Amino acid sequence: MEITISEKYKNDKEQIDMLLQNFDSEGTLLGSGARNRIKIFSYGEIQLNVKSFKVPNPVNRVVYRFFRKSKAERSFEYAHLLLKKGLHTPFPVAYAVEKSPLFFKNSFYVTEHLPYDLRYRDLVQQPEYPLREEIIRAFTRFTFELHEKGVEFLDHSPGNTLIQRKKKGYKFFLVDLNRMNFKTLSFEERMKNFSRLSPQRDMVKIMASEYAQLVNRPESEVFERMWFYTEAFQKKFHKKKAVKKKIRSAVKKPS
Numbered sequence: 001m002e003i004t005i006s007e008k009y010k011n012d013k014e015q016i017d018m019l020l021q022n023f024d025s026e027g028t029l030l031g032s033g034a035r036n037r038i039k040i041f042s043y044g045e046i047q048l049n050v051k052s053f054k055v056p057n058p059v060n061r062v063v064y065r066f067f068r069k070s071k072a073e074r075s076f077e078y079a080h081l082l083l084k085k086g087l088h089t090p091f092p093v094a095y096a097v098e099k100s101p102l103f104f105k106n107s108f109y110v111t112e113h114l115p116y117d118l119r120y121r122d123l124v125q126q127p128e129y130p131l132r133e134e135i136i137r138a139f140t141r142f143t144f145e146l147h148e149k150g151v152e153f154l155d156h157s158p159g160n161t162l163i164q165r166k167k168k169g170y171k172f173f174l175v176d177l178n179r180m181n182f183k184t185l186s187f188e189e190r191m192k193n194f195s196r197l198s199p200q201r202d203m204v205k206i207m208a209s210e211y212a213q214l215v216n217r218p219e220s221e222v223f224e225r226m227w228f229y230t231e232a233f234q235k236k237f238h239k240k241k242a243v244k245k246k247i248r249s250a251v252k253k254p255s
Contacts, residue, residue, distance in 0.1 A: 003096040004076065016094050019043070020108050023052055040113055047113035048093060051075075055106060064104035070097050071178035072107035078177040079111070085149045088173045090114040090162075114173055117165045121158035124198045133206055135163065135170060140210035142172040147190050154179035157196040187215070188225065195229035204230055 001020065005013050019026075019041055027039030027050065037052045053071050056064055064070050069077075072095040079092035090111035098105040123129050123136060139161065146153060153160075155176050162173040185193070194207055208223035215222070 001096050001098050003094055004073070005094045006080075006092055008091070009093050013094075015043075016048075016110060017096075019048070020050070020096050020110075023050060023108070049090060049111045049113040051109045051111075053107045053109070056104060061103040061105070065099055065102065070095075070104065070107040072097060072109040074178040074180075075109045075176075078180045081182065082151070082174065082177070085151065087146065087149065087151065088171060089177060090173060090175065114162060115164075116162035116173065118163045119159055120161045120163065120197065124158050124200065124203065127200075127202075136203060136206045137210045138170045139163070139172060140207045141214065143193070143207075144211060144214045147185050147193070150182050150184055152181040152183065152185055152189060152193060153177075154181065155196075156193050158198065187217075190215075191222070191225035192229040194226045195233040197230075199230065199234050201227070 001017065003013060003017055003020070005016065009016065023039065027041045030038040030040060030049075035054050039050050039052075041048045041050060051072075055061070076092050076095040079089045082089050083091075090113070093110040093112060094108075095110065096108045098107070118129075118135075120139060123132050123139075126132075129135075142161075143156070153174060155178075160174060160176045162175060164171040164173070190211075194204070194211075197207070198204060204226050205223055208226045209219050211226075212219040212222040
């Protein structure tokens, strides 16, 4: 296994290697682990969050072996880039990959475990969440900061922002980092970046209201573009879901 360690943890390589070797038998699983598996490990006075990415399909085992960086490596590199830009993400400890001479096999991404109070998803799922509009507006300002600092988070979706409440305001942390672009974003790219966050018109209206003030554009224009991309994403999402449902039904149907 090839392991790359952050400077902060440069003396812990052997211990982290052992932790990864014991990933299947130790640690506490978070979620169902149906796709990627995430486990929490006690590590001295802190906890470590270890993500084991699903083994790629046969084609991608070759692609990731020879032509493309693994999701774990990209997550590690992007986390360091975010931190350099003054943005927040759980601290990147290490990443590791397993390869054979011809194929890519397993990969792991290790971070310091981050306690948090809520995810953006909670605001989507709970319309009566306390101080909901206040948090949505703060989140919109955070997204504006991402855009101003040249970060296009392609997986900017409800489950991928962790939120901590502070005495004054909120602190936002990005997770699931392996799909990002770093560039100057156009207005349309900024609007499209909101498309995955909520299908609820009232939430999009709040985000549009706040973002319009930040970019000094008419609120009606910002909402129209946000809602346009939101509807396009939802249409594509439900179409894809329907196709998958038909395929599952066809597979289960007796001959």
